[in-house]
Amino acid sequence: MVFRAALVTVLAVSTAALIGVPPAHARGEKRLEKVAQKQINILRAQNGLRRLRRSPSLTRSAEAYAGYMLRNGYFGHLSTIQASRRYRSLGEVILKHRGLYGRPKVAVNRWARSAAHRYLLLSGNYRQVGIAKASGRLGGRRVTIWVAHVGRR
Helix, strand or coil, rough: CHHHHHHHHHHHHHHHCCCCCCCCHHHHHHHHHHHHHHHHHHHHHHCCCCCCECHHHHHHHHHHHHHHHHCCCCCCCCCCCCCCCCEEEEEEEEEEEECCCCCCCHHHHHHHHHHHHHHHCCCCCEEEEEEEEEEEEEEEEEEEEEEEEEEEE
């Protein structure tokens, strides 16, 4: 009976992976990223700007960059955002904070308090956004890194 239960569990997990159902952790990350996008759009609405729409290309770019920073023990901006070439204009905001639990409202509030980050998030030039969060160790400390890539086609 234990063998059968284990086999059913393995089959269920394998089937979910094959049909593209994200694990619970990944769904939780996506939810936090959506909350961050909502917070950015609230900030934009308070300043009379239109909301930013989610871009799959910018989201993949932000996810790749957040993971890159953790894997390489690096935190900072690179010269190129790896998004679709269809974008005429691109921008990036990043944030690192202690702990493995991302708090999207805290991230957006910190960006809003920084003149350069606020300027980018409130630019009427951008129409789309991709947001990612990655948690892990950087420099021996547990951290959460947030990346938001904004763009206009």
